[in-house]
Amino acid sequence: MKRSAPQRAPEIQVETQGRMPPGAVEYAREKVRALTGRTREPVLYARVKLTHMANPAMERPAIAQANVDVDGRPARAHVAATTMSEAVDLLQDRLAVRLTRLEEHWEARRGKTPVPHEWRHGSEPTHRPDYFPRPAEERQVVRHKSYSLAQESPDEAAFELETMDYDFHLFTDVGTGEDSVLYRAGPTGYRLAQVHPQPDLVGPVNVPLTSSELPAPRMGVAEAKQRLDLTGFPFVFFADATTGRGNVLYHRYDGHYGLISPVE
Known part of the structure; x- marks a missing residue:
């Protein structure tokens, strides 16, 4: 089904916590905007949270999280990396997988076929944030x-x-x-x-x-x-x-x- 008019991309809200390298906010905004511009359904809301943990013992102190609302259906991605730019790149990759699964789900419902379950989460890098070693x-x-x-x-x-x-x-x-x-x-x-x-x-x-x-x-x-x-x-x-x-x-x-x- 074709859209009658182009969908306006939402403003990407970016929150930060901790020290951020120069350009990190705009870099994250551009990476997520690139995904929201490719979805078939309208993206109603998008928020990114960037956190840099102050604990020097953490190997991956840069944490990036994204929450988006695609035509009323939420999707989320959460990753950690050694640098914030790496975390944002990983976040884009992981969020893209989530949005693809949403698209598969909607396509299956339109065609009245079973929802695909070949999600390959075992082969997908998780890049999960480390737990802060709080006593x-x-x-x-x-x-x-x-x-x-x-x-x-x-x-x-x-x-x-x-x-x-x-x-x-x-x-x-x-x-x-x-x-x-x-x-x-x-x-x-x-x-x-x-x-x-x-x-x-x-x-x-x-x-x-x-x-x-x-x-x-x-x-x-x-x-x-x-x-x-x-x-x-x-x-x-x-x-x-x-x-x-x-x-x-x-x-x-x-x-x-x-x-x-x-x-x-």
Whole structure:
């Protein structure tokens, strides 16, 4: 379908934190603008955040993140590198993959064919930011996101995880009604964990998926913190001791914790 008139490219908002080399803001703006000018659907919003971590021990202190809204559908990319110019280049490459997946999704819906799942995330460099080595006694839950969990299939959850460049995705499985978390497992697949595992009711999926047979441990946030610190995992999925709902406590890149919980 052809557009009746050219779409006006949005203003690329760029935020910075820490010391920036000369020209970094405009360089990031140009790189993201080049992508927004090629999308078939209109880009309604685009924001870039550039952060230079002050810790000299970090091998990749330059962090770049982009969030865009393509005709009402969000996409996100997040990378780290040794220099800010390298981070911006990597950000453009990674965001381009996200926008391509959105385009594939829309094309599949128009043609009423299955959504493509050959996403090659195993071969795509992640360039994930390093965690700031904050001492455990200084870590706090500095961000608590609480919202109604999406009712999705594992395929839909995988699409959300990939387009938003998440490490994990918390949702309610539409087939079982269970609070669930989906995350990458190995180079080519995903793994599903549920508050009360019901693998026989999950239903057919197209993505390569394995399911945990262990129920989510029931605990409070304090115990989840201890488990996160002891295991060294990037996140802990648990059933809240009071509500029984699925929660995720995760390591933020600033060395603190983030908590995601469903709205009751």
